[in-house]
Amino acid sequence: MGDDSEWMKLPIDQKCEHKLWKARLNGYEEALKLFQKIDDEKSPEWSKYLGLIKKFVTDSNAVAQLKGLEAALAYVENAHVAGKTTGEVASGVVNKVFNQPKARAKELGLDICLMYIEIEKGEAVQEELLKGLDNKNPKIIVACIETLRKALSEFGSKIISLKPVIKVLPKLFESREKAVRDEAKLLAVEIYRWIRDALRPPLQNINSVQLKELEEEWVKLPSAAPKQTRFLRSQQELKAKFEQQQAVGGDADGGGDDGDEAVPQVDAYELLEAVEILSKLPKDFYDKIEAKKWQERKEALEAVEMLVKNPKLEAGDYADLVKVLKKVVGKDTNVMLVALAAKCLAGLATGLRKKFGQYAGHVVPTILEKFKEKKPQVVQALQEAIDAIFLTTTLQNISEDVLAVMDNKNPTIKQQTSLFIARSFRHCTPSTLPKSLLKPFCAALLKHINDSAPEVRDAGFEALGTALKVAGEKAVNPFLADVDKLKLDRIKECAEKVELVYGKKTGGTADKKEGKPATGKAPVLSGAAGDKETKDAAAKPGPLKKAPAVKSGGPPKKGKPAAAAGMGGAGAKGKKGPETKEIFESELSIEVCEEKAAAVLPASCIQQLDSGNWKERLACMEEFQKTVELMERSEMPCQALVRMLAKKPGWKETNFQVMQMKLHIVALIAQKGNFSKTSAQIVLDGLVDKVGDVKCGSNAKEAMTAIAEACQLPWTAEQVVAMAFSQKNPKNQSETLNWLSNAIKEFGFSGLNVKAFISNVKTALAATNPAVRTSAITLLGVMYLYVGPPLRMFFEDEKPALLSQIDAEFEKMQGQTAPAPTRGIIRHSGGSGDDGEEEEQEDVGNDVVDLLPRTDIGDKITAELVSKIGDKNWKIRKEGLDEVTSIINDAKFIQPNIGELPGALKSRLNDSNKILVQQTLSILQQLATAMGPNIKQHVKNLGIPIITVLGDSKNNVRAAALGTVNAWAEQTGMKEWLEGEDLSEELKKENPFLRQELLGWLAEKLPTLRSVPSDLLLCVPHLYSCLEDRNGDVRKKAQDALPSFMMHLGFEKMAKATGKLKPTSKDQVLAMLEKAKANMPAKPAPPAKASSRVVGGAAPAKLQPASGLAEDSGSNTMESKPDPKKAKAGGASSKAKGVQGKKVPTKPNLKEDDDKSGPIFIIVPNGKEQRMKEEKGLKVLKWNFTTPRDEYIEQLKTQMSSCVAKWLQDEMFHADFQHHNKALAVMIEHLESEKDGVISCLDLILKWLTLRFFDTNTSVLMKALEYLKLLFNLLSQEEYHLTENEAFSFIPYLILKVGEPKDVIRKDVRAILNRMCLIYPASKMFAFIMEGTKSKNSKQRAECLEELGCLVESYGMNVCQPTPGKALKEMATHIGDRDNTVRNAALNTIVTVYNVHGDQVFKLIGNLSEKDMSMLEERVKRSAKRPAAAPVRQAEEKPQRAQNISANASMLRKGPAEDVSSKLNQNRNMGGHSETAHTVPREFQLDLDEIENDNGTVRCEMPALVQHKLDDIFEPVLIPEPKIRAVSPHFDDMHSNTASTINFVISQVASGDINTSIQALAQIDEVLRQEDKAEAMSGHIDQFLIATFMQLRLIYNTHMADEKLEKDEIVRLYSCIIGSMISLFQIESLAREASTGVLKDLMHGLITLMLDSRVEDLEEGEQVIRSVNLLVVKVLEKSDQTNILSALLVLLQDSLLATASSPKFSELVMKCLWRMVRLLPETINSINLDRILLDIHIFMKVFPKEKLKQCKSEFPIRTLKTLLHTLCKLKGPKILDHLTMIDNKNESELEAHLCRVMKHSMDQTGSKADKETEKGASRIEEKSSKAKVNDILAEIFKKIGSKENTKEGLAELYEYKKKYSDADIEPFLKNSSQFFQSYVERGLRLIETEREGKGRIPSSTGISPQMEGTCVPASSNTLSSSIGNTNGEEVGPSVYLERLKILRQRCGLDNAKQEDRPPLTSLLSKPAVPTVASSTDMLHSKLSQLRESREQYQHLDLDSNQTHSSGIGTTTASPSSTAANIDDLKKRLERIKSSRK
Secondary structure, eight states: OHHHHHHHTSOHHHHTTOSSHHHHHHHHHHHHHHHHHOOOTTOTHHHHTTTTHHHHHTOSSHHHHHHHHHHHHHHHHHOGGGGGGHHHHHHHIIIIITTOSOHHHHHHHHHHHHHHIIIIIHHHHHHHHHHHTTOSOHHHHHHHHHHHHHHHHHHOTTTSOOHHHHHHHHHHHTOSOHHHHHHHHHHHHHHHHHHGGGGTGGGTTSOHHHHHHHHHHHHHSOSSOOOOOSOOGGGHHHHHHHHHHHHHTOOHHHHHHHHHHHSOOOOHHHHSOOBOOGGGSOTTHHHHTTOSSHHHHHHHHHHHHHHHTSSSBOOOOOHHHHHHHHHHHHHOSOHHHHHHHHHHHHHHHHHHGGGGHHHHHHHHHHHHHHTTOOOHHHHHHHHHHHHHHHTTSOHHHHHHHHHHHHTOSOHHHHHHHHHHHHHHHHTOOTTTSOHHHHHHHHHHHHHHHTOSSHHHHHHHHHHHHHHHHHHOHHHHGGGGTTOOHHHHHHHHHHHHHOOOSSOSSTHHHHHHHHTSOOTTTHHHHHGGGHHHHHHHHHHTTSOTTOOOOOTTTOHHHHHHHHHHHHHHHHHHHHHHHHHHHHHTOOOOOHHHHHHHHHHHSOHHHHHHTTOSSHHHHHHHHHHHHHHHHHOOTTTOOHHHHHHHHHSTTGGGOOOHHHHHHHHHHHHHHHHHSOOOHHHHHHHHHHHHHHTTOTTTHHHHHHHHHHHHHHHOHHHHHHHHHHHHHHSOOHHHHHHHHHHHHHHHHHHOSTTOOHHHHHHHHHHHHTOSSHHHHHHHHHHHHHHHHHHOGGGGGGGTTSOHHHHHHHHHHHHHHTTOOOOOOOSSOHHHHHHHHHHHHHHHHHHHHHHHHHHSOOBOOGGGSOHHHHHHHTOSSHHHHHHHHHHHHHHHHHHSSBOSOOTTHHHHHHHHTTOSSHHHHHHHHHHHHHHHHHHGGGGGGGIIIIIHHHHHHTTOSSHHHHHHHHHHHHHHHHHHOSHHHHSSSHHHHHHHSOOHHHHHHHHHHHHHHGGGOSOOOGGGGGGHHHHHHHHTOSSHHHHHHHHHHHHHHHHHHHHHHHHHHGGGSOHHHHHHHHHHHHHHHHTOOOOOOOOHHHHHHHHTSOOOTTSSSSSOHHHHHTTTOSSSSOOHHHHHHTOSOHHHHHTOSSSSOOOTTOOGGGGGGSOSBOOOTTHHHHHHHHHHTTSSOOSOOSSOOHHHHHHHHHHHHTTBOHHHHHHHTOSSHHHHHHHHHHHHHHHTTTHHHHHHTHHHHHHHHHHHHTOOOHHHHHHHHHHHHHHHHHHHHTTOOOOHHHHHTTHHHHHHGGGOSSHHHHHHHHHHHHHHHHHSOHHHHHHHHHHHTTOSOHHHHHHHHHHHHHHHHHHOGGGSSSOHHHHHHHHHGGGGOSSHHHHHHHHHHHHHHHHHHTTHHHHHHOOOOHHHHHHHHHHHHHHHHOTTHHHHHHHHHHHHHSOOOOHHHHHHOOSGGGGHHHHTTOOOEETTEEOOBOOOOGGGOOOHHHHHHTBTTBOOOOOOOOOBOOGGGSOOOOOSSOOOOOSOHHHHHHHHHHHHHHHHHHHHHTOSSHHHHHHHHHHHHHHHHSHHHHGGGTTOHHHHHHHHHHHHHHIIIIITTOTTSOHHHHHHHHHHHHHHHHHHHHSHHHHTTOOHHHHHHHHHHHHHHHHOHHHHHSTTHHHHHHHHHHHHHHHHHHSOHHHHHHHHHHHHHHHHHOSSSOHHHHHHHHHHHHHHHHHHHHHGGGSOHHHHHHHHHHHHHHSOHHHHHHSSSSHHHHHHHHHHHHHHHHHGGGGGGGOTTOSOGGGOHHHHHHHHHHHHHHHHHOOOOOOHHHHHHHHHHHHHHHSOHHHHHHHHHHHHHSSTTHHHHHHHHHHHHHHSTTOOOHHHHHTSOHHHHHHHHHHHHHHHHHHHHHHHSOGGGOOOHHHHTTSOOOSOOSOOOSOGGGGOOOOOHHHHHHHHHHHHHHHTOOOHHHHTSOOHHHHTOSOOOOSTTOOHHHHHHHHHHHHHHHHHTTTOOOOOTTTTTOOSOOOOOOOOOSSSOOHHHHHHHHHHHHHHO
């Protein structure tokens, strides 16, 4: 017992593994208790036992094993993770439990197996049990069979898949063991209970005695359908329902219902094994079948007949076999053989089913033709064959062939064809028998029922009767309009007799054949039986695993209205009855007419009809008219009346008044009476004759329209047009066509025979009279609206001139939608409901293609040609293919009959010669276009082989194949491709190319489909294997395809399909599925018409092709309720089901709350674009209402369902406002974290918020406004721009709220409107707000007016839309408003405009009433008295409008937003005139990147750039005494008009039209070349450069790719651009205005151009590139050096970051930088080093040294080092003082690097010299000791003379003179020109002043080096002379400040005031903001400081022009002295200015 105590202490799991059986037994007992105790199915405790359960069941000790089994059962039942053990435990049970002698052990084993099935592991268990059947031990076999039987009886055939079981049954019946045979018998009985007769075929070959026994057992079974009694975990709801029914005692009705669903119809075919027969054909078959002796042929056929008796055949290439059988049927003289061959065909079709479809088209015509045989056995064999073949294809596919035979002369052929059609119709449903098919068949059958042969007539009646029964009267009646009563009754009689294939029970089986569910349609046919049937049908396509209830939104609900519609159809017919009879009344004789007319008309009237006096005739007409007006419809003898009117003089009436009356009466009769076509024919001739009449034309047209309404437009139009063109009068012809154009718009296009008109239109187009031609073209335009592009095909062969006119007309119509018909509907609905009408209209588009005259090329495809294509020699093969190409080209449009061509082409697709493969592909592509939709029938035999070519190893062959497949799919739609197993077979092939191409193709096509055949499911296993393919591309494509598969199959089915994967794979795939679920695209919405129609009650058959209505009802609610796809399964809620994978632990009753963790907005790729498209195409309601109606809310809900989390959507659309608040709170919370989601759903969010604006609850409104403020902040940070659609559906409603009575709300709304301007152009906002001023709410009017004022104040006059004039007139009307606040607001607004725009305002306003004008003038005067008020307010408002972009964020962002800061300043108040800064505010800037990506879709037009008024940033300058004088007055005079002209011209530079652009560039160039005018461009430079590089991008992206454009046009444009830029960059003062951001984009454009290989290919391309080179050099030299250096650094950084950019690009940027480095010695003093170092710092942050070293080339790191080294060399240690702008220097790699370089250079030089000049001096000293003084001077002068080193030379000369003051430089100057001498003197003086200045103000005061450069270069905008001094060192303002102080003291002005203020330098010590990494906050503080400094030092005009790198030609205000003599100062200033020139 010692041991005992040992193991007693062990934990349970260790006991279970102990080697002592007692210990194990104890362990199992403990475990059992534990398992029953643990409540939480997800407890970690379970995982401990995962590996042990197998040992529990396979314990070697029988006693322990029993306990172990009990414990294992408890484990499986309770543990969440139990599923993972299925395989091993089930295998253990089979092998180690089922062989135990103890019954209890077997019982437990069986229970464990069933429990595994219950936890959804059925497949694995079944697999193990089937393996057990192969065991040698009979005990095990018996136990396995028993377990299978038990499982089937409890779970039903949906869950236990029967196919594999039935497969092994025959083998079990052959067992030697009686026990096994008996058990097999019981199993067979159980299976029979579930699938009935489907079990017979598989068991037909077992022992006859056994079969007999089985039959006896089967008979005994009850006929009631079996029920599932045990349920899966996911079927808990069903279980509950089932138990409830049991309790009630099985409610009969409910029971019936359930039963129907629970039993899936099993198709025997599915259970059979396919047999391969092709290889078993006799070797000499093909010879024998051609033999001369009929006996030999018979032998061959009998061999085939034996083989095809197999009920299921394996797919293969049966083409040759079918071909020979077809030949026997068609050509063999022995009728016995014909019958035999037909039997073989029937056998093939039955055995192959859908796979035979590809051959159907070849065989059908032959069989139909053969019906001429009279022998009954032949006819019967042919009937069986054609019926079997029909089931393998669709009516659509063979319709052409059948219709062709209908006109055969032979009556038996006609009879048999009609009978075949009747039989085929029985297999159809309304959805597979659409109008487009019914129409041609009915037309052909109508001929048959009028045939002379009675048997043909009978067959015709039967076929029409069947059609009537299947499609319903509503669909068929329109085609039977002209059938007389007797025949109609006969048809109805036949209809009643028809037995449809879709009887009550066969729904499922029949359905299988069609491959699409009949859901929702079936009820139309079978009234009350509908409900059941629908469910049957629905149950079939789903996989056989889900349980029954279809309560949630499934078909039953739909069934009822649909069934009602069937009844409705009958009701409607009553109304049509009398009309049908009357439509064609017989023609009455003139006598009868006179009698009838006399009965209703006054006698005098009849006598005066033909009176000679026109007045009498007129009087007669008036009476006639009165009579007609008063007559009742039923009493009116229309024909008689019109006959009277036509009586002499009839239509030859000469008096126009009488004629007008006559025509009017015809119209009245047509409107008021029952007007027949007979009556119409009497008058139409006369009407057409008068239609061209000037006076009577309109009356004639009115009458024609009335007749069209009575007799339907198609008939009337045909008559009228034919009559018009049978006469010669061109006026009549053109007016008739005009009438028709109009009529089509009014009546719609339905039913019109395009073909009939086309010939007349062609006649008209050829007419000599231009009016007729014009009318014809207009008519074509109208037809185009309905027919679309195919219409053009009819006119391909017209003359080019005409064709271009037609194209122009079509172009006009593009994008317009056809108007809804307004006439002809009411009468119609009597006949067919407007449903019918609209549907027909949908058909029209497709039918047009059918109307094209198609050529039959069958006879050209000769045997010879086919053999050529298959020849051994590739050249001959090529010849054959060439011939085919030319045949198709000549024919243009062809009939589907192409003989043997498909087979021949198919074999060429795997030709060894790839060129031929490609040629074949292009032929197939041609074929698709030529054959149109009829190509469908070749999809299986030709389309699928094309897909195989996608696996070719050559890229170009694959591309060609893809092109071909797409061309085919365009014609056929996707259904044909997806049906059957073909695609899945292709995916199965392990060819990586094929897989990735095919998956890519499916991913692209599937999202566009509204429904797919269920066969798509077959592709899923292969899709999963692709997810784990070796090839990365295949894996990626497979992942991309997942969402599109899922949108059709649903997550459930896809997750279920993972069941067969290995566990590791399964987890991975499930994870991917979860991911895909989030990206699932929304299903394309049904066409808009559809929705309105369904509401109408009748569910039109054509609406959802292939998918049931039921399926559709849920298709949009992806996330929400288990949609009908799942509803078919009726499983637990979709959530619980979705996670039943192994990976995500879940309880069956998962609560919704757990699911709030995910994102609230789901990003649907292209969702927003799709929604906009739908709104544009009017597929959904436009968001436009006064108060939101329910349909808007519903629509929004539907749209949101795919992209908003379900729970949030429920809150958003809850009836209670508190839920709205909750939703808003959640949205606010998620705003930051889900930026992209918010932006992708922005349109929906804004629409939802507009709904909240109509709520009465203030708290919701406040919350909504709070959210909006945050939202717009976020959007402006993201630089998002509202789309038009978003703006139009939101802004108007926001503006309504401005008129809210509560102040706080109004304030919020105003704040939001302010923010809007950052994400939507102010000019467009202006229009919306203007609209708001028209409101009835006076508060709203006032607020809107005030807002308009703010807009003008902030953005200048150009925001005024449509023009400032119109806008101001509109505003001024409110001055006379009855409400005081509105009047004030209007006055204030106009005063604001006046402040901005001056006196011109009065001109723009125009005439005002005296009173209003005086009020306005008074107000203007008052405002002038307090000028300071407005600006202050604006200064406060500005920061709100500006935008905060953190430095780095904007650094990394591309696009002109970088430049905000520089734009916000430049501006000056001069002598009361205001100047405008011409810059593009951030809100109006284009998002260039977006435009580039979007090229082609929109025409880029430059926005009209707005000039900001920023004058008030700087207060007016008030100087103590002196008055200010503007230096360049002429600028102001010019400005008001010039600026706007320049703006306009610049906006044209970016025009998409090349000529416009060239002209604009020429104008600008002209201005730039004239010195006096060039300065007008100042301030517009950025704008001009932006326009220019926009144009460069346009050329690069669009023009260069445009084949149509002449390339020399592009060269011209390039040379204009480059020319004007060179002119610009020669004018230095202008060149320096270009700001960093703009320079960066410009350089980007120019370098891209230099690298554009397409340019080199142009004739003058070399020249272009050379001139670009020159231009780049100019830009580098002349631009502001800081800006260009900064731009290049940013550009380099971007180009290195961008993966797409070429290494060449970066290299060129670096070359530019090297050039800049070479220029540095001269430019170092004009450069703002702080900014450059900041840029380098950012660069190094983005690219740390390690990252740079990884670059492919070492240039970047070398460039950076060289730049830094040069800067260090030039600046010395002082460079470390320039790191002021870097926030945390110690982290900066840059500082460390600089220190290293400095240290290094110090070590080298050993001197501590820190100034460049001192170094120079020290160098000179050294030299002087070695060489003569003269040499030194010569050296210095050489430097001064050289262009590059002139500055350095001057500095050295200055140093030299200072050192050796006695040195004589005279001899050196003597020989040089006067110019040079003065230059040297000036240079020395300048250096002197500068050094003096520096001496006087020690730089320790911290003056920023940036300010050193701000001294104004006087406004000389002329070309700088070539002296290199222009960018000389400029003196800081502080120098002048000091001197001013001294001067003021001399003049006795006191300085004290200034002294006690902080010194200017401290104000300016913060360096100004760099333009690229602009932080606007810094800018604002800077601006306000500048303003203060202006107030303090009024005598100094601090020009911020250079500080901020762009601005207006600067004008200095120099004080003119009155108080004292400041001449000295003036002279000095002058001198400095002149030195600048």
